[in-house]
Amino acid sequence: MKNIAIILLFLSAYNFSQNNYTSAELIQKSENQYKIDLEKSLVKNIKFENIGPSVMSGRVTDIEVNPDTPTEFYVAYASGGLWHTTNNGTTFNPIMDNSITQNIGDFDVDWSSRTIYVGTGESNSSRSSYPGVGVLKTMNNGESWTNVGLRDSHHISRVLINPNNNQHIVVAVIGHLYTENLQRGVYNSYDGGETWSNSLFVSKNTGAIDLVFDPSNFDVQYASFWERSRTSWNFIGSGDNSAIYKTIDGGKNWKKITTKNSGFPVGDGVGRIGLAIYDSSTIYAVVDNQFRRDSEKKPQGIQRIDFKNMLKDEFLSLDKDELNSFLRKNNFPKNINYESLKLKINSDEISPDDIYKFLTDANAELFDTPVIGAEVYKSIDGGVNWQKQNEGYLDAVYNSYGYYFGRIHVSPTNPEQIYIYGVPILKSNDSGSTFKRIGASNVHVDHHDLWINPKDTNHLVLGNDGGVNISYDQGENWIKLNQPSVGQFYSINVDNSEPYNVYGGLQDNGVWMAKNNSFESPAWHESGHNNWTKIMGGDGMQIQIDNRNNSTVYTGLQFGNYYRLNLTNQSRKNI
Numbered sequence: 001m002k003n004i005a006i007i008l009l010f011l012s013a014y015n016f017s018q019n020n021y022t023s024a025e026l027i028q029k030s031e032n033q034y035k036i037d038l039e040k041s042l043v044k045n046i047k048f049e050n051i052g053p054s055v056m057s058g059r060v061t062d063i064e065v066n067p068d069t070p071t072e073f074y075v076a077y078a079s080g081g082l083w084h085t086t087n088n089g090t091t092f093n094p095i096m097d098n099s100i101t102q103n104i105g106d107f108d109v110d111w112s113s114r115t116i117y118v119g120t121g122e123s124n125s126s127r128s129s130y131p132g133v134g135v136l137k138t139m140n141n142g143e144s145w146t147n148v149g150l151r152d153s154h155h156i157s158r159v160l161i162n163p164n165n166n167q168h169i170v171v172a173v174i175g176h177l178y179t180e181n182l183q184r185g186v187y188n189s190y191d192g193g194e195t196w197s198n199s200l201f202v203s204k205n206t207g208a209i210d211l212v213f214d215p216s217n218f219d220v221q222y223a224s225f226w227e228r229s230r231t232s233w234n235f236i237g238s239g240d241n242s243a244i245y246k247t248i249d250g251g252k253n254w255k256k257i258t259t260k261n262s263g264f265p266v267g268d269g270v271g272r273i274g275l276a277i278y279d280s281s282t283i284y285a286v287v288d289n290q291f292r293r294d295s296e297k298k299p300q301g302i303q304r305i306d307f308k309n310m311l312k313d314e315f316l317s318l319d320k321d322e323l324n325s326f327l328r329k330n331n332f333p334k335n336i337n338y339e340s341l342k343l344k345i346n347s348d349e350i351s352p353d354d355i356y357k358f359l360t361d362a363n364a365e366l367f368d369t370p371v372i373g374a375e376v377y378k379s380i381d382g383g384v385n386w387q388k389q390n391e392g393y394l395d396a397v398y399n400s401y402g403y404y405f406g407r408i409h410v411s412p413t414n415p416e417q418i419y420i421y422g423v424p425i426l427k428s429n430d431s432g433s434t435f436k437r438i439g440a441s442n443v444h445v446d447h448h449d450l451w452i453n454p455k456d457t458n459h460l461v462l463g464n465d466g467g468v469n470i471s472y473d474q475g476e477n478w479i480k481l482n483q484p485s486v487g488q489f490y491s492i493n494v495d496n497s498e499p500y501n502v503y504g505g506l507q508d509n510g511v512w513m514a515k516n517n518s519f520e521s522p523a524w525h526e527s528g529h530n531n532w533t534k535i536m537g538g539d540g541m542q543i544q545i546d547n548r549n550n551s552t553v554y555t556g557l558q559f560g561n562y563y564r565l566n567l568t569n570q571s572r573k574n575i
Helices: 004-013 024-040 312-316 320-329 338-346 352-359 362-368
Strands: 060-065 073-077 081-085 104-110 115-120 135-138 156-161 169-173 185-189 197-200 206-214 217-227 243-247 270-277 283-292 371-379 407-410 418-421 425-428 447-452 460-464 467-471 479-481 489-494 501-506 510-515 533-536 543-546 552-557 561-566 571-574
Touching: 060 104, 060 460, 060 467, 073 104, 081 104, 115 156, 115 169, 156 206, 169 206, 185 206, 185 217, 197 243, 206 270, 217 270, 243 270, 283 407, 312 338, 312 352, 320 338, 371 418, 407 447, 418 447, 489 543, 501 543, 501 552, 510 552, 533 552, 533 561
Parallel strands: 060 447, 104 156, 270 407
Antiparallel strands: 060 073, 073 081, 104 115, 115 135, 156 169, 169 185, 185 197, 206 217, 217 243, 270 283, 283 371, 407 418, 418 425, 447 460, 460 467, 467 479, 489 501, 501 510, 510 533, 543 552, 552 561, 561 571
16 A cells, blocks of 8 residues: 555655756757867777667668669668668668767758758657757768758758759758747758748747648648647647648748638647648648547546646535545545645645646556547648548557657559558558558558658558568568667666676667677578577566576566566566
8 A cells, every 4th residue: 555655755756847958059069079079089999899689670760762763762760870772771871970960850862962951850759759959961971961050959850852942941840849949840941051041930839740842833831730748757749739831932921721610620639740742732631639539438436537737726626525435446545535635735735637647557548548549631622621531540550649650641643542650550542531551570560651652652661660661562561671770779788697698678679688799690581590589578678687697687668567587487577
């Protein structure tokens, strides 16, 4: 039974504020100091050896393919930099190793001049989405990089190069994840990144999350804006300011087109919005609808969710007997009752929202919250009117964490064929009325980008939390490309074996172990035995080894689920 001291300790913990963000000026100063310190470092010439793993790769955020030679493409990873292949993914070369950051939100390539603009800072707003330093530019395939501005953007969601003028760059900035800031919205540069101007700003908590243009007229653009705010203890992924805007003059003027009478959702439950455009008339949008499902009837009595964002006066008006019954059902100590909580809330020692936070099971909250989730909308009049396409709910696509996905694609040759993804990837041949899952056993879950070959729409290149996949039959079968070892390690540890083992917990790729003298080689494709062994799934977390025998390992996955593993007999126990 929890005692009152522990409960109050947890409740009061939510009242602490988070740290301030690091200013763009201080980051730039530290970049300059880093270069100086590196030149003076006594260990600057020590070389590291890559020991893997590459069974999986890292989280992909963007893919750009040469339309004339589709065996050449670039892949951006959330925190693994930018990689280049000229042989259809047989091998990749990293081209951002000498840049100041490896964190990427989006990028674009001008294939005629081989100029690349990288928007740094991942736009998928998870706990492991790391900020960037603005827009980086290279004109020599990554031999050198120049920061061309927007240093306080933190997270960039889209970079577009005008196909008719490669000096005109348009950038969608979602902005800071954990704090408010002003450098958000849609930005234009007409001189290759030398100067920037903001063409659309909504609010300090609302940024541009997607941006598309009419393939016949670059001046016609659609930008989706997303209101979201994360703290160390909470995430609000929707808001009244989430909406779609349109310009017909290259950003000189914008008009909000998702209004109350447009057929598109509006209000504080509208989350992240992804866009796809077929032509001047046909536009698709996928929205993370955070409104509650109508079919979910409210249970009798007070529920945990009722305390979320509850005002003090609302709490004080609760029925005494109902509140005491709720406290008993949730195993609060007997001395925590209506009267004691009333005193603490009345004096602002705690808030009603603290009760909600204290009782929240993060894992259940992530997967089980009954929101509407992903919805597909279509406009056939240039965004004036919208109609929902999917019949019923798209279950298990977004669950309650649509902030991590939010993309939609339409075939360049068939306006009724679309792709959406979240945990799975789905294809529709009827504008979204019905969908078919097109994943496979060698395709990881949690998808973030897709390229459709405009000259052969059977050819797809897919990016997800496990790396890159290629299909040549519209997703019926897939090839897996995992040469880059760019998984996101949350933690690593070693034991005292000889040779010693290295253990690592990775984002969405579990916990793995291997001998320290392992090395990365495609030889395992022939032998069938990889040097690395998976010992835990989910989001792999911290690892501790009992060095008395090196076979008892303590490790876990997201939200504090930890286990004791016996590597000798392959048993595990939840602790």
